[in-house]
Amino acid sequence: MSQTKSLIDKQGKRTDGRTVGQLRNVKISVGVVKNADGSAYIEFGKNKIIVAVYGPREVHPKHMAQPDRCVLRCRYHMSPFSTDTRKNPAPSRREVEISKVMREALEPALMLEDYPRAAIDVYVEVLQADGGSRCAGISAASVALADAGINMRDLVAACAAGKVDDKIVLDINDTEDKEGGADMPVAYTPHLDEVTLLQLDGILTRDQFNQCFDTAVEGCKMVYEIQKQALMQRYFGNETEVKEEIQ
């Protein structure tokens, strides 16, 4: 990755006007797809992603079913119109890989053993991409899974950090991803304090790695607060305490 121009100006502002430790604007809506058992829509800066969760439901083809646990299937897909040049809608190598890492990022948080012989399908559809779409997708998928009422040990929040102009910055966007020094997406379960996804594209020293990792985890915690707020808003409105007996 070669760096051609300065991505952080003298005032310490990045290309989109953020400071080094600032997250893009994140907005999450829950329950946007009526047909799905659970769904979420996330705007992570310019990323716009819709996630629908179906299940637990019967496994087809039947031979995929596991006798002791549920099968989690993830499909990350970018719409042809999600990027400036048309993207072929056929699943690319990159999409197949992201589908796999998303599944592995979500699996530790789910109690799949509660639903043997069943399947949970997670469809992540990127409507507009601007760097960090896998992190945004994981965050939205986690909210959608909670909305679907699937037993979870914790929510999964994801956020990237990276190196731009030899500085560690939080939540890198498309330009910083392409022209910066490194990109590290991290998925994290805040209560369990476990990392479920850690990738790195670029070169970092050991110190930079640690700093980058800590920055990303801090970002995940910020994303978690937004996830929590979105779920609370959807299910309990503005109420924070139980007012009426439910049964």
Add this chain to the structure above:
Amino acid sequence: MQELKRKYVIPGDKIVDGNFRPLMNVIRIGNSIISTRIGIAEAGRDGIKVIPLSGVYIPRINDIVIGKIVDRSSLSWDVDINSCFSAHLPAQDVFGRDFSPARDDMNRELATGDLITARIIAFDRTRDPMLTVQDRDLGKIPHGESLRISATRVPRLIGKRGSMIQTIEQATQTRVIIGQNGVVVVTGRNQDGIGLAVKAIKVVEEEAHTSNLTQRIKVLLNVPDTTPAQPQVSPPSSFAGSAEKSAESGDIPEVSPTKSALQSVSNIVQQPASNEQQSQDRGEQEQDESSRRHPEQARPDASKFTDSSHYPSISPSSDATSVASSHSKARSQDDRYRKSEEQRPVAGDTRKTKTPVKGIHDRLQEHGKKEGDNR
């Protein structure tokens, strides 16, 4: 156990620290009890649980469910119970132990598309759930409008001691059968009433977790907030030995569901089917008031007064028998079972006596079938 305030939780939220027993939708991690679902956390006598607000139906033994027959093999029916596991109803359960695939026609009892009320007798997650229809109020649902709601909303739809569903039933003059799997069947004579009941049920589903829901449902159904008025039934003296007057127009008399109201109608009827039935009715009324609401008891109190079986002179008996005949086989099969049941107050027999107006019932039955097919 220390008092725990009920609170809203999402997956991963810590409910409480300490040595509590995890009951439902919670796990223990270290010394903490953690929620695994979105819902309302509360402490029961035995431990901590979360009442979930979302999720699909996962079968449990002894649940009463409403299922649709989707297929049959030579020995059992496959039943869709609105879950990720499809259930089985063994033919022996319906035909008895001497069932023979060669002799007995399974299609005559239950055809594809039929709706049944059934109880789950076995399910251990390694095998699909097994159903039975051998119990009071279980079996084929002849007609009605079915809809699916989230299984997590079923307790709210029933309400405290059945308050919510009773409100809906009484205001719309319908009978609502609720399966714990979230399938609801609304039956009644009045199409408008059924439509209104369906609308109300959907509102309950949408707004299950909000406060003052019962109030809003009452407004939707135009129910006065106070307790129902006294029975508007003429005194017994004006009757000449028949119940025809009380149900002349075919309407359900607006009677409050109290014991005294029931007795006043019973008094009107000079020629009840039998004294035994009358006493059964009272027993049933008392039981309804005292017992917890259950799908199998999901029946408006007011509808008792429209039971032509109890008062044969109300409606042309031909119709009542035509309805009953559709079940005659299953019922004769049940006879052995029923003999032991006769001493108990029976609520389920009302199903065979729905409509006094000939023709409507047949249409309803067709409608019910269509509904089933479309699902």
